[in-house]
Amino acid sequence: MPSSPSPSAIATEQVADDRIAAVRAFNRFYTRKLGVLDQHLGKSPFSLSEARVLYELAHRDELAAKEIGLELGLDPGYLSRIVQSFEEKGLITRKPLPADRRQYQLSLTAKGRQTYAKLNLSSQNEVAAMLAQLSAEDATRLTQAMATIETVLERRRTQPAAVMLRSHRVGDMGWVISKQAAAYAAAYNWDISYEALVAEICAQFIKNYDAAREHCWIAEVGGEPVGSVFLVKATDEIAKLRLLQVEKRARGLGVGRALVEQCMQGARERGYKRMTLWTQSILVAARGIYKSAGFELVSTKPHHSFGQDLVGETWERDL
Structure with missing residues (x-):
């Protein structure tokens, strides 16, 4: 006959369950608070995934489409549709990679950088408006807590950051x-x-x-x-x-x-x-x-x- 779990084991399982519930509750809260579940990011015409692609291209020049897909975890077909849409709107240029002409290197056009700058400013203003409702002390506590979350969840690096x-x-x-x-x-x-x-x-x-x-x-x-x-x-x-x-x-x-x-x-x-x-x-x-x-x-x-x-x-x- 199997033995019953000890009280300490039950308590440990309960703590684990409570932590899982707390993380899931926080996940639902912050995604709702920051609006990342909306079809479009803020008041822009871009989805969250599209905005992330724009962000990567604005900060890292001449990225390969495959690199962006891997880093953001995007389905290749979905990423292809985003790239095609951006190209049709004149936001990016793409050219075959010399090493593999089946892959494309992406770069923002001047229009693309202007578009990203507007999107970035809008996002900054939205976050600033949220922080403006807090006291200076609470705003500091909030950003420090976010930094703690990022540090704890970040994978350990075996190479220079x-x-x-x-x-x-x-x-x-x-x-x-x-x-x-x-x-x-x-x-x-x-x-x-x-x-x-x-x-x-x-x-x-x-x-x-x-x-x-x-x-x-x-x-x-x-x-x-x-x-x-x-x-x-x-x-x-x-x-x-x-x-x-x-x-x-x-x-x-x-x-x-x-x-x-x-x-x-x-x-x-x-x-x-x-x-x-x-x-x-x-x-x-x-x-x-x-x-x-x-x-x-x-x-x-x-x-x-x-x-x-x-x-x-x-x-x-x-x-």
Whole structure:
């Protein structure tokens, strides 16, 4: 005759059942709260899956359709219909992969990037409206709890964390200003006038932001920002790369190179023919990245700025 479960075993099973019920209840709650079960995302004409595809293409250039399908877990037939719809609407271009002409490489068009920028802004506004109903303390508790969930459920990595590039969002300009000022003060003893310059650049970027001609990318590792770069308009044909920065803890992961390459690709997609940047001779690591990316030093000029005697350098390259 089989023995009856012990009281401790019954209690353990009950705890497991309670946890499963709690997770399922939370899953129903947050999907309803964030509206991800709606046919369309927010007030846009896009489904959640379509919005995810747009997101991937906006943050990772020239992806293969198969890669997107695998990462998002989309049925190949369904993904094919999304790709066809995007192409008909002029949101993407696709071309056969050189290594396998049965597979296609996808890229957003200028119209596609504008569409994503509007969708992204709408989503940001919806979340901002939800957070605005909370106190500052509750908003912090909420985002910290979300971060805990992500950390606990994330698979353990046996290799260095992947670098993800995303578009700027609310709060990023403050992060850029703070990190830039602190990094250059610590490494080169630059004074607070540099912080003022970065703040002015960021303020003008936000005030005059034109998604069709300009952009900012934030690099993240493990969900935390570790670097940034700005693409801004110099003239109708010349783009300017500004405020490249990589946190010390993320150096050696290829973050700087990824940001510069993304900035150049973004400039090409926006129709620029040439790119320029201004840096200082003492910034050896950054100069190495620019040189390996094909930039050439075109002029130098000594100057006294940020409390130091410096040699400014202008680097340029065709796109």
